[in-house]
Amino acid sequence: MPKKTIISMAVIKRLPKYYRYLGELLRNDVERISSKELADRIGFTASQIRQDLNNFGDFGQQGYGYNVRFLYEEIGKILGLTRTYNTVIVGAGNIGQAIANYTNFEKLGFHLKGIFDRNPKLIGISIRDIVIQDVDNLENFLKNNHIDIGIICVPKEQAQKIADIFVRCGVKGIWNFAPTDLSVPEDVIVENVHLSESLLTLSYRLNEAELFKGKTGR
Amino acid sequence: MPKKTIISMAVIKRLPKYYRYLGELLRNDVERISSKELADRIGFTASQIRQDLNNFGDFGQQGYGYNVRFLYEEIGKILGLTRTYNTVIVGAGNIGQAIANYTNFEKLGFHLKGIFDRNPKLIGISIRDIVIQDVDNLENFLKNNHIDIGIICVPKEQAQKIADIFVRCGVKGIWNFAPTDLSVPEDVIVENVHLSESLLTLSYRLNEAELFKGKTGR
DNA sequence: TAGATTGTTAATCGATTAACAATC
C-alpha cells in the first residue's frame, strides 16, 4: 500500500535508472531479481533499493525478491508512462532538431506535435513530417492543442519569454535546454538540461584527478 | 589558499551555476555582491554559498562581500577553465551534430578536434570545417593527437566499445550521451547526460500529485 | 521446514542551515 509521502528528489532521480535496468533484464528474459543482485548491477546498495521502492509500495516477496516484469511495469506507472504526453519544441536549431529527431521519446509516449522557430529559413521545413512553424503562431497553436510538455531550445535571451507563453497557455511541464533558470508558477514543473554545466563539472573533475596524479585511491 | 579536502559532488555540481550567475553580474557591471544577495538571485541560502566557496579559499571580505570579477575568475580556475581541452565526438547523428555545432563550448576552451561515425553517408561531410572520419580511424587518430575529452553520441549498444577505445588511448574524460552506464578505470572521469532519464523525471513530477491521490498514509 | 530475502526500524553518515565571533 503506497504511503502518502513527499518523495525526495534523490529518490526520483534514481527511478528512471531502475526502469532502464529492469527493462534490460526483461529483454534478457530474467524473471526475478533480488535487491542485492540489482544493487550489484546498478552500483547502489541493496538497502537503498529496498528503501526507494518501499516509498511506493510492497513490490517484492520475502525469500524470492522482485518479479522483473511486475516491478518494471510498476515503476513505469510511477514514472507516468501509462499515459501519453503531447509536446512541442520551440527553437529548431541544433539541439531542437536533435531532440525532434530522437524517436526514442515517441516510444515512451512523448508525442511531438509542433516545432517552432523564428528563423524564416527554417520555417516551412519538415522534421519527421512536422512542419516548422513561425514562433508567432505558438500561442495560438497552444490554445488549440492540448500540450503537456514544452521543450525550450532557444537561446537563453528568449527562453523566459517562451516559458511565459507556455505558462499562459496552461503547459504544465517545461523541459529547458536553454542555459538559464526560468521563473514559473509553482504548479509548473521545469526540468533543466544544462549542458555547459555538465561539461564544466567534467572539467572540474578532470583537473581534480590531475591534482592527485601518482597518488593512491580515488 | 585552497584546502586539501575531498569536495562532495553536491558542491561540485553547484560550481558551474555560481560561475554562470557571476558571469551575468560581471556583464551587468556589478562590482561586488554579498552571499545574501547572490543567494537571493540563485535560490540557495547565503550560508550554503559561503560554505561552498570556503571549500576552495577565502574569497570574500568581511563587511564588503565578494568582488564579482575576482570570484568569477577564481571559480573559473577551480573549474579548470584556465586551460584548454581537446575533444572528439564519436557518433555524428542528431546529438553528435548538435554538440559539434554548439560553438559556446569553444569559447570555454573546449576545442573540437575530430568527429567520427561509421555511416558512409556521413563520412567526408564537414561540420565547422571538421571532416567526419570513419570511426575505424578513431584509435589511430587518438594515438597521434592528444585528446582530453571524448564525447560519446553513438547508440547505447556501441557506447562501451567506444569508451574502451578512449580508455586504451589515454583519454581521461568521457562525456557520455548514450543511455547506458559505462565501465571505465577509476582514473577516467565519466560525465553522463542521460536525456531520457531527465524526461522521465519530468513526467514523474507532472503526475506526482495524481500518484498519491486518494491513497492513505500510515 | 529451512533458507532466502523482503519491509522496516534504528544507527550512521553527510549535507544544509543557523549562529556568531572575527574583522574589514
Add this chain to the structure above:
DNA sequence: TAGATTGTTAATCGATTAACAATC
C-alpha cells in the same frame, strides 16, 4: 568607530546504510 558581512563552528535536518524480525 559602527555597520556589514565574512569564515567557521555548532546544530539540525535529511539521506544512506545496517540490522533484523517477518514471512514467503
